[in-house]
Amino acid sequence: MSARLTPGGEAPAFTLPDADGNEVSLADHKGRKVIVYFYPAALTPGCTKQACDFTDNLDLLAGAGYDVIGISPDAPEKLAKFREKENLKVTLLADPDRKVLDAYGAYGEKKNYGKTYMGVIRSTIVVDEEGKVEHALYNVRATGHVAKIIKDLGI
Numbered sequence: 447m448s449a450r451l452t453p454g455g456e457a458p459a460f461t462l463p464d465a466d467g468n469e470v471s472l473a474d475h476k477g478r479k480v481i482v483y484f485y486p487a488a489l490t491p492g493c494t495k496q497a498c499d500f501t502d503n504l505d506l507l508a509g510a511g512y513d514v515i516g517i518s519p520d521a522p523e524k525l526a527k528f529r530e531k532e533n534l535k536v537t538l539l540a541d542p543d544r545k546v547l548d549a550y551g552a553y554g555e556k557k558n559y560g561k562t563y564m565g566v567i568r569s570t571i572v573v574d575e576e577g578k579v580e581h582a583l584y585n586v587r588a589t590g591h592v593a594k595i596i597k598d599l600g601i
Contacts, residue, residue, distance in 0.1 A: 450551035451582040457482075457573040458549035462517065462539040465525035470515070470539055472573065479512045479580070480573045481595065484552035485588075486566040488520045488528035488538070492588035496568075497528070499592035501535045510601040512572075517541050517552075519566060551584065570595060 451457070461471040472480065483500070485493040500507075500514050507514055514536045518525070525538040539546075547553035552569040555562060568588065572581040572595075581598070 450584055451571055451579045453579050453582060455579050457571065457577050457579050458546070459577075460546045460549070462541055462546060463522050464540070465522055465529050465538050467522050470537060472577065475513050475515075475573075476577065477575050479575060481507065481512050481514045481570060482550070482573060483514070483516050483568075483570040484547055484550060484566055485516060485518050485568055488518055488524050489531065492568075493518070494528075494532055496588040496591060497534050497536060497538075498532055499589075501533070503592050503596060504535050506596065506601060510599070512599075512601075513537070515539060517546055519544055519547065551582075572599070 459472055461469050464470050485496055487493055497516060504514060516536050517539045519542050520540055521542055522540045525540055529538060541547050544553050547566060550571055552567050554567055556565045567584055568586050570583045570586055571579060574580045
């Protein structure tokens with residue numbers, strides 16, 4: 447399990463394919479704040495709720511200077527289906543080898559119904575204009591999380 451990020455540290459650089467196979471880098475967003483959220487799997491109820499919440503609040507977040515990127519271990523083709531089915535507007539990136547999930551501390555040991563296993567830890571990292579970690583939230587809930595972020599960021 448990789449170490450979790452802490453505010454003030456450098457956000458790990460990344461370049462991953464989006465739902466259309468185009469490369470997207472954190473560096474592409476330099477000069478803007480970025481909300482990078484990690485979720486276990488496209489087309490599942492909790493992840494759908496979270497992605498729809500971000501999409502519903504995208505104009506508000508963009509108006510406050512935030513870009514939103516969702517990252518999961520899904521393949522770009524599955525992300526494209528997810529985007530189309532749910533009419534998502536957030537940028538979805540594929541991390542099938544989990545390198546970025548590991549770098550951000552969003553992959554590790556989880557417990558569910560008494561079982562321990564390795565998986566994606568639902569996490570949200572807010573990166574400032576300079577590429578530094580502003581907020582690092584781990585084990586967040588899919589429901590109500592976006593509203594909490596908006597409140598915490600004072601938007």
